[in-house]
Amino acid sequence: MQKPVQIHFHQIEPSPAIEAHIREQCDELEEFYERIIGCSVTFDAPHRRHHQGRLYQVKVHLTLPDGDIHSSQAHHDEHAHEDPYVAIRDSFRAVRRQLEDYARKRRAKVKSHEPAQQEGRVSELHGERDFGMLETADGRQIYFHRHSVLNAAFDHLHVGDQVRFSEEAGEQGPQASTVHPSGRSHAQG
Numbered sequence: 001m002q003k004p005v006q007i008h009f010h011q012i013e014p015s016p017a018i019e020a021h022i023r024e025q026c027d028e029l030e031e032f033y034e035r036i037i038g039c040s041v042t043f044d045a046p047h048r049r050h051h052q053g054r055l056y057q058v059k060v061h062l063t064l065p066d067g068d069i070h071s072s073q074a075h076h077d078e079h080a081h082e083d084p085y086v087a088i089r090d091s092f093r094a095v096r097r098q099l100e101d102y103a104r105k106r107r108a109k110v111k112s113h114e115p116a117q118q119e120g121r122v123s124e125l126h127g128e129r130d131f132g133m134l135e136t137a138d139g140r141q142i143y144f145h146r147h148s149v150l151n152a153a154f155d156h157l158h159v160g161d162q163v164r165f166s167e168e169a170g171e172q173g174p175q176a177s178t179v180h181p182s183g184r185s186h187a188q189g
Contacts, residue, residue: 001030003038003063012045012054018084022058025092029062031171032096033103038063043084056084058091062099069102071095107168117180122161132157134165134176142167144176153181 005026007019026039040061045054062069071094081087120142124133130146132154144165146154157163165176 001026001036001038006038006040008040008042010042010044010046012043015084018043018088021085021088025088029092029096029099032099033064035065036062036099037065043088045084055079055081056087057081058087060091060095062095064102067102069095069098071098117164117166119162119164119182122157122159122163125157125159127155130154134163134179140174142174142176143170143172144179148176149179149181151181157181 005023007022009015022041022043026041029039030036040063042057042059044057044059046057058071060069060071071091081090118136120134120136122132123135123141126132132144134142134144136142142165148165149157162182164180164182166178167174168177169175
């Protein structure tokens, strides 16, 4: 994150353990989308029930390059939210779902511009794990998944086959968004 995580305790004494747990949850959000600018979390315990404990509320606000995401679910009737860690988990799950949708839409905008096609060669195939690697003309290795290969042709690829592909940034580095088999050459087995 570009800005430090901000954690606010409201109507409850600050807890180092809860603060550490919230920071872990914030760190995990970056695994879903690495361009988060900032994260602000309010940990609140506004409701004390007559015969039961407090119901905790956790509000998460993410600042992104072109928008914000909020979790603002009130859990007034959820007894599970008498546990602060369950309340934290549920709020971060809600934000994570929104963040995943946001990231998908961002990728769709990038994909909608037809990326330039490159040529490469299949350098590795791991059929049992549904992925392979391509080697570019300049020697770079590009990951591709079974579903990136057009016309369900993954099972017909061989190491050494020439392909055309479109490259995009993936979570673990460069990856091929589409792979067009262009015929077999230098195939081994």
